[in-house]
Each structure stands twice: as structure tokens, then as C-alpha cells.
Amino acid sequence: MRRSSFLAGRAAVKQWQKVFAETSFIVPKAVDGSPHWPDGWLGSISHCTDEAIAVLYFQREDIQPKALLGLGVDVEYLSQAKQLKATEDLLCVASERLLIRDQGYDLESELLVLFSIKESIYKAIYPSLRRFVDFLEVEVILLNSQGHWCARPRAALAKELDQKCELFGVFWQKQGKCYSVCGWV
Numbered sequence: 700m701r702r703s704s705f706l707a708g709r710a711a712v713k714q715w716q717k718v719f720a721e722t723s724f725i726v727p728k729a730v731d732g733s734p735h736w737p738d739g740w741l742g743s744i745s746h747c748t749d750e751a752i753a754v755l756y757f758q759r760e761d762i763q764p765k766a767l768l769g770l771g772v773d774v775e776y777l778s779q780a781k782q783l784k785a786t787e788d789l790l791c792v793a794s795e796r797l798l799i800r801d802q803g804y805d806l807e808s809e810l811l812v813l814f815s816i817k818e819s820i821y822k823a824i825y826p827s828l829r830r831f832v833d834f835l836e837v838e839v840i841l842l843n844s845q846g847h848w849c850a851r852p853r854a855a856l857a858k859e860l861d862q863k864c865e866l867f868g869v870f871w872q873k874q875g876k877c878y879s880v881c882g883w884v
Contacts, residue, residue, distance in 0.1 A: 707751035708734075708744035715753045733825065743772040743822045747876065750774060754880055769883035771822030771868075773815045777875050780807035783814055790814060795839045802842055811877055812870060813839060816848055819881035820866055832856065837866065846870040848879075 709726060712734075716723040726742070729735040736742050742755040754772045783790060784807065791813045799809035817834045824832050836856040841849040850866040851857070857864060868881040 704746050704751070707746050708753065711744060711746070711751040711753035712742070712755065715755050720755070720757075731829070736826075741767060741770040741826075743770050743819070745772045745774045745818075745822070747774050747776055750876070752878070767882055767884055769823035769825075769827060769881070771819035771824075771879075771881040771883075773818035773822065773879045775811060775815050775818075775877050777808070777811065777872065777877055780811040783807070783810040790817070790834045792835070792838060798839060798842055802844060812842070812879075815877050815879040816850065816868065816870055816881070819868055819879040820850060820883075823866070823881040823883040824860075828859070842870070850881075 705728065712726050713723065724737050724740075726734045726736060734742060734744055736755075739758050740755060741758070742753060744751065744753045746752070752772055752774055754770055756767055756770050758766055787796075787810060790810060795813055796806075796809055799812050800806075804812055814834075816839055817837060820837050821832045835853070837850050837852050839848055839850045841847075846869050848868055848870055852860055852864050852866070865884045866881060867884075868879055870877065870879045872878075
């Protein structure tokens with residue numbers, strides 16, 4: 700299963716490269732199992748049983764005023780929402796649930812929305828920190844009706860990131876799955 704997940708993720712990277720990149724490159728596995736991106740590249744891979752997705756970004760410091768520090772992507776099955784109820788207190792704070800509920804999601808779906816957003820945040824931050832980022836270390840502070848969201852690191856993580864952290868992204872649902880992409884500047 701792990702080998703097929705690894706291969707599916709790398710196939711998603713190759714597909715992304717075919718569509719968007721001028722050149723292709725191999726993305727080896729780092730010691731901790733995460734993708735090791737070539738210099739100048741950021742990326743993220745996510746997969747579920749029947750789908751693998753990848754997002755990549757090349758830093759062009761000569762034309763980009765604000766460098767992207769991290770990029771994360773997540774895909775989850777909507778059917779897994781019920782399983783999150785038991786971990787609700789480890790996943791989010793009450794203000795986040797209310798924020799998501801205000802967009803019309805039911806309790807189970809709101810937990811999955813938060814889970815997917817926070818997974819994409821983790822994937823964006825991890826390559827720089829090289830440590831586990833707990834779900835409660837970040838707080839989703841905005842989600843609009845188009846699925847655009849913003850989050851902020853809570854106190855200890857903000858200090859570790861030198862207070863200069865903007866986390867933003869987009870969330871959507873399609874064909875029984877939910878997706879989230881995070882950018883970190």
C-alpha cells in the first residue's frame with residue numbers, strides 16, 4: 700500500500716510537470732519520508748485510495764515581491780467525516796467550528812473541512828520546521844462562501860515562525876472528496 704501510494708504521488712508530480720513545467724525532475728523521498736524538492740521548488744503531494752494530487756511552485760525571486768515559504772495540499776473522503784467526531788477537541792477550537800458552520804456545513808462536514816485545511820497547513824509548514832505541527836497550533840480565522848480561507852499560528856508556533864506568518868488557501872468539495880491547498884508567506 701505504501702509503495703503504491705508513493706508511486707501514485709510521484710505520478711501526480713509527473714502529470715503536473717507535463718502540464719505546467721518547462722522541465723521535469725525526480726522528487727526523491729527525504730529521510731523522514733516527505734518529498735525532497737529540488738532547489739527553488741516548493742511542492743506538496745496528497746493521496747487517498749483512488750486519487751493522488753500534487754501542487755508545485757517555482758520561486759522566481761527576480762519577479763516575486765513576497766516569497767512563498769511553503770505549499771501544502773490535502774484530499775480526504777467526505778465519508779470519513781463521521782470518524783472525526785471522536786477527535787473534535789484535538790482538531791479545533793469552538794470559534795473555528797462556528798466559523799465553518801456559518802458557511803452552512805453540518806457538524807460532521809465542518810470537522811472534515813477543518814481537518815483538511817489543517818492537513819494542508821501542516822504540509823506547508825513541515826518542510827521548514829521539520830517537526831510535527833499540532834492541529835491546535837493553528838487557528839482558521841476566515842472561510843468565505845467561495846472556500847477561500849485564512850489561518851494564523853497560535854502563540855507558541857507564531858513565536859517559532861518569528862511572528863511573520865500568513866497562511867491562506869482554498870477549500871472545495873467535489874465528487875465525494877474534499878480538497879484544501881495552503882500557501883504560506
